[in-house]
Amino acid sequence: MTAASPPPTAARRQDWLAVLARADTAQLERAAAALQPWPAYRRLRAPQAGMVMLRARIGGSGAPFNCGEATVVRCALQFDDGRLGVGYALGRDRRKAELIALLDALLQEPARSQALLAQVIAPLRAGQMAARTAAARATAASRVEFFTLVRGET
Amino acid sequence: MSAAIEPGLADPVGQAQQIFRAALHALAHPGRRTALPCAACVGGLAGGIAGLLLALADETTPVWWQPPLAAALADWLRFHTGAPRAEDPQQAAFAVVARPQALPALARFAAGTPAAPEFSTTLLIAVPSLSGGAELEWHGPGIAGALRVEVDGLAPSFWADWQANHAAFPQGVDALLVAGEALVGLPRTTRVRRLEAI
Numbered sequence: 001m002t003a004a005s006p007p008p009t010a011a012r013r014q015d016w017l018a019v020l021a022r023a024d025t026a027q028l029e030r031a032a033a034a035l036q037p038w039p040a041y042r043r044l045r046a047p048q049a050g051m052v053m054l055r056a057r058i059g060g061s062g063a064p065f066n067c068g069e070a071t072v073v074r075c076a077l078q079f080d081d082g083r084l085g086v087g088y089a090l091g092r093d094r095r096k097a098e099l100i101a102l103l104d105a106l107l108q109e110p111a112r113s114q115a116l117l118a119q120v121i122a123p124l125r126a127g128q129m130a131a132r133t134a135a136a137r138a139t140a141a142s143r144v145e146f147f148t149l150v151r152g153e154t
Numbered sequence: 155m156s157a158a159i160e161p162g163l164a165d166p167v168g169q170a171q172q173i174f175r176a177a178l179h180a181l182a183h184p185g186r187r188t189a190l191p192c193a194a195c196v197g198g199l200a201g202g203i204a205g206l207l208l209a210l211a212d213e214t215t216p217v218w219w220q221p222p223l224a225a226a227l228a229d230w231l232r233f234h235t236g237a238p239r240a241e242d243p244q245q246a247a248f249a250v251v252a253r254p255q256a257l258p259a260l261a262r263f264a265a266g267t268p269a270a271p272e273f274s275t276t277l278l279i280a281v282p283s284l285s286g287g288a289e290l291e292w293h294g295p296g297i298a299g300a301l302r303v304e305v306d307g308l309a310p311s312f313w314a315d316w317q318a319n320h321a322a323f324p325q326g327v328d329a330l331l332v333a334g335e336a337l338v339g340l341p342r343t344t345r346v347r348r349l350e351a352i
Contacts, residue, residue, distance in 0.1 A: 044159055044233070048166065076233075082158060 008108060016107055016121045020100045021089045023124045028099040031120045035106055044084070045076040047094035073097040083108045160196045162234040163208050173209035177330060180339030185292040185301040187284060190337040199227055200280045202332040203250060207231055207278070215247035216240035218263075218275070223252055243275065251279045254307045260315040263327050271324040274342075281307040284333045288313070294344040302349075303338070305331060313348055320345050 085105025287306030
């Protein structure tokens with residue numbers, strides 16, 4: 001990392017990688033196109049699809065177990081100045097993994113990091129939150145409340 | 155920002171399978187040269203050895219690096235395969251030796267246990283040449299009768315060590331000797347006799 005500004009903490013990087021992984025390819029293409037011209041990069045790991053074993057916990061907080069396998073695409077690339085971008089996403093879309101890796105590397109640029117986060121990540125995150133809220137609302141609207149009026153014992 | 159990491163195999167699946175097949179063939183036919191599809195040279199490490207590591211190492215195989223090899227190589231391998239670095243040769247599944255003259259005694263590496271002799275170290279040794287050097291006669295499984303082999307670059311004490319290694323069967327270490335694009339396998343079952351010129 002350069003001495004100029006502190007590197008992004010792991011938590012921040014995980015956060016923006018999660019937002020990027022949930023976005024769809026068209027949104028990522030637009031976001032990346034807006035940041036052109038890109039620095040020259042070389043692929044450390046060409047986009048490849050593979051399987052990961054998903055781990056889950058019983059009841060959300062109990063013993064861990066192997067839930068099942070999921071197809072994941074991943075890519076890693078490196079700019080000439082040493083910034084390493086990695087991209088992981090569910091599914092088989094190799095272009096998506098490459099775009100996530102590219103955006104991850106671009107977002108690590110110390111000087112423009114804050115501006116890029118506001119320009120790229122914030123809109124994606126807002127869209128995802130809105131979609132999640134709308135889905136939760138729609139689900140809640142279908143909820144049925146049961147009231148016991150009379151017990152049929154006598 | 156990390157230091158520049160060298161790329162791995164250009165065709166991960168295809169090349170890894172070819173390299174594995176070459177290693178398998180080399181160990182099954184000790185002393186015979188096998189063509190080794192090479193990865194690109196990585197920071198001073200011969201392409202043949204780099205390819206073997208990328209094909210064979212994973213997160214369950216700690217790798218011991220002979221001292222002058224830089225930490226950058228351990229990072230490179232860890233990025234591509236997840237293989238951790240072994241500080242102690244006894245813990246290593248693979249040992250990378252770029253200067254065979256300075257190879258530690260074979261007893262310092264893991265030789266496996268009587269119940270699990272396969273948990274031993276496999277030495278990946280970069281030798282300068284597979285001709286010249288000491289004249290040797292190899293015997294054992296995979297060799298019909300005897301085979302004359304020449305290996306240049308190994309210290310004379312290596313072959314004395316090897317005799318002890320061979321005698322410890324089923325435990326012991328195995329070695330893969332890499333010279334450029336040629337690979338020679340030396341499994342622990344091979345008995346080596348030095349032919350002294352009289």
